[in-house]
Amino acid sequence: MNEHYENHRAVLDTVRRFEQMQARQESVFFDLEDFELIIDHYVTNARFEEALQACEAALGQYPFSTELLIDRAQVTAMRGDYTEAERQIDHVATIDPTNADVAVTRGIISTQRGQFAEAVAFFQIGLEQEPERDDIHFNLGLAYQSWQKFKSAAKHYKQSLRLNPDNETGVQELLHCLEISGRLEEHLEFFQKFTDDDPYAAMAWYNLGQYWYRREDFTKAAEAFDYAIVISPDFYDAHHWLADAFVCQEEFRKAIAEFELSYAPGEPTDEAMCNIGECYEKLREWDAARRFYRQALELNPEMDEAWFGQGVLMQEQERWMEAIHFFRKATELYGDSGEYWAALGAAENQVGNVVSALEAYEKATEVAPEEAQGWVNWSAILYEQGHFGEAAALVQHAVELHPHEAHFHYMRCAYLLADGHLREAYQSLETALALNYDQHTLLFDYFPELRRQPALLRLIDQHRS
Incomplete structure (x- = not known):
């Protein structure tokens, strides 16, 4: 395992050297194997433009390398230029028709195009030529997964991992397929076998930790990750x-100590x-939290999570104008987060910017309609503004998302009462009381004036057990 990470660092050093030479417009000269490592690094990190540049630089030095021609065709496909990728791989096929990677590349192009049956057929041709290739099994897994055939995908991911247990992406994709097909629990033995076969393989313990993490058994996950670290600090x-x-x-101090060890020294x-x-932030140590969020932004000024985190700090200290600044920056950088828009809406509402708050909540529900909180908070503002019918219609979305959550039924009841729809309101109340009688006090917490409604109090009393 130490060797694996020494190799990883060596790859990063090679990539860094390549990028420095390109930046200085120097002549780039690397061994063919080094170019392969550089290209693979970029592809693994989905940096396809850089991967293509590396391919072109490599082909300038090794113009007759079949491996590089295949790499370029695959990267071209990953960039979405399928016609050009096909032209390039057809050219390779005329030079080296028996090369398994010709079929593999055609499979990758078909997967990218959504032609999954065709992709599987191409990968199977590749496997017939080279049955022990872990990457072909991995690509078959991706094709089946994209085709929504999760059991078949899992079968090939498992075979890929048997051949190459170090494929971290393969582990994540396998766990996803097992989770989505409800077969996670029955695969403990598969992951344990790697640690049984080689108790000193750090990657085997790491993969077992990933398994327990997905199972939400964080104690066992921590034990497995700890074993991996003991073997490979x-x-x-x-x-x-x-x-x-x-x-x-919620062991945040222990977490801090480990996060500080999650990167190379310096x-x-x-x-x-x-x-x-x-x-x-969770420890409510605001100054330390802000210091680290700022360090994150010094390293990456476009890190939306760090801008959002600073907004949360300001929100917790009721510094609303500053919170608005940070939340707005987070939404500018990543506009598809319902959480970011909802937080911005709450902060805008706190300073009385009702129109801006409504706009933010509308955006929250647009980008994340499956999150109930946006609908609930938006409805609360409309209720305060006297738009009772609109408020009831909005909270209905939350009711539909979580029909067994009594809280939302109680809110709908209050809005309908305010809008004069008594029969519907009492129906909502009966549902809420049946789901959770004890939560009926929420009605009076939100809307104290309802304590003066005798019919409402009688209905609540009838459901007292």
Whole structure:
């Protein structure tokens, strides 16, 4: 495992050297194997433009390399230029028709195009030529997963991992497929077998930790990640996930210590700094939290999570104008978060910017209609403005999303009463009382004037057990 991470660092050093030479417009000279590593690094991180540039630089040096021609065709497909990718791989096929990667590349193009049956057929041709290729099984898994055939996808991800247990993406995709098909629990033995076969393989323990994390057994997840770290102390991803497991157990100081070990010495990442900031936020240590959020933004000024985190700090201290500034910046950077828009709406409402608050809540429900809180908060403002019917219609969305949540039925009841729809209001109240009688006090917390409605009080009293 240490060797794996030494190799990883060596790849990063090679990539850094390549980028420096390009920035200085120097002649780039690398071994063919180094170019392959550079291209693979960019592809793994979905940096397809840089991957294509690396392909072109490599082909300038090794114009007759079939491997590089295939790499370029695959990267071209990943960029979405399928016609050009097909032209390039057809050219390779004329040079080296028996190369398994010709079929694999055609499979990748078909997967990208959504032609999944065709993709599977191409990958199967590749497997017939080279049956022990873990990457072909992985690509078959991706094709089946995109085709919504999760059991078949899981079968090939498992085979890919048997051949190459170090494929972290393969583990994540397998766990996703098992989770979505309701087969996670029955696969404990599959993950444990890797640790049984080689108890000193850090990656095997790391993968077992991922399994327990998905099962939401954070104690066992932490134990597995800890074993991985004991075997390989510089296993940065294991430190990160151990920290995450501690966060899920609300052990924030332990999490901070692990996040501080989740990057190479002297090379902090924006993600680690932001995570540490959030832990301090949970501990209500505002100054430390803000310091780490700021460090995250120094490393990456466009990190929306760090802008949002600073907004939460201001919100917790009731510094609403500053909160608005940070929340608005977060929405500018990532406008598809219902949470960001809802937080902005709440802050705008606190300073009396009702129109801006309504706009923010409308945006929250537009980008995340499945999140009830946006509908609820939007409805509350409309109720305060006297728009009772609109408020009732909006909270109905929350009721439909969570029909067994009594809270939303009580709110709908109050809005309908205010709008004069007594029969519908009492129907909502009866549903709410049946779901959770004790929560009926919410009605009076939100709307104290309802204590003066005798018919309402009688109905509540009838449901007292």
